[in-house]
Amino acid sequence: MVELLDDARRDGADPTELTYRNFSVRISKSRRAPFVSAVNIDGKLSNRDVNRTDVWRRDPRIPNQYQNLREGYGNQNQGFFSRGHMTRREDPNWGEDVKLLEQADADTFHVTNVAPQRQGFNAGIWLALEEYVLGNSDNENLKVCVLTGPVMRGEDPTYYNVQVPIEFWKIVAFVNGTNKQLTTIGYKRSQAKFLPRPAKAAFVFGDFQDTQVSIASIATDTGLNLDEYVAYDVxxxxxxxxxxxxxxxADFYLTR
Structure with a gap:
């Protein structure tokens, strides 16, 4: 896990956590991608009209060698990949201060918040899940916490000298509008069918593109300690x- 440079550290703060406006990230050294990107969303203060920054840059608080700005990214028609946001650009854009809203949007365009994705993958349920959960949240507690990241496996295929994850995961925590209980759900999405198949490829595609899974299984796949989320998993x-x-x-189970 990548640690902050000495002059970027704060007393008492975790040296592996990159904090941004309303979200934070932890980075893998070997994969130059986030293990996890975690965001808090306040649905009542959300502003979806913030102008898209669209300027990709490195974060000066960690060494450049652990940040992939260009390698493997480019025109999909030529086989390259898109920079797939882990925390979506709209999610941290909430509050009343316009400058802070703009900062939140710009923060999501750090390469510390992305992993290689094919453009066709980054749509559908992957984009709609958080709005769906907000719509099923307790109106008095219209807040959602979302954790997102790639499943980093040793057998993931390599393109343009970059090892590309086949699967991605999300955990969403919210107060359920039906039973007023704190609830968590786990989700995995595979981009296998969107990947160009390397010559003599040995990796195996999953059975399904989108699945609701146990959070315990995500913990096993990622090596992250997710015990606090497991306890409230449907x-x-x-x-x-x-x-x-x-x-x-609409297929998601939101209650036990």
């Missing part, structure tokens, strides 16, 4: 291997 107790194919956001 699939808690179902077993790590339990998963449900989803074809739209």
């Amino acid at each position: 699939f808690e107790g179902a077993g790590e291997n339990f998963e449900v194919e989803v074809t739209s956001v």
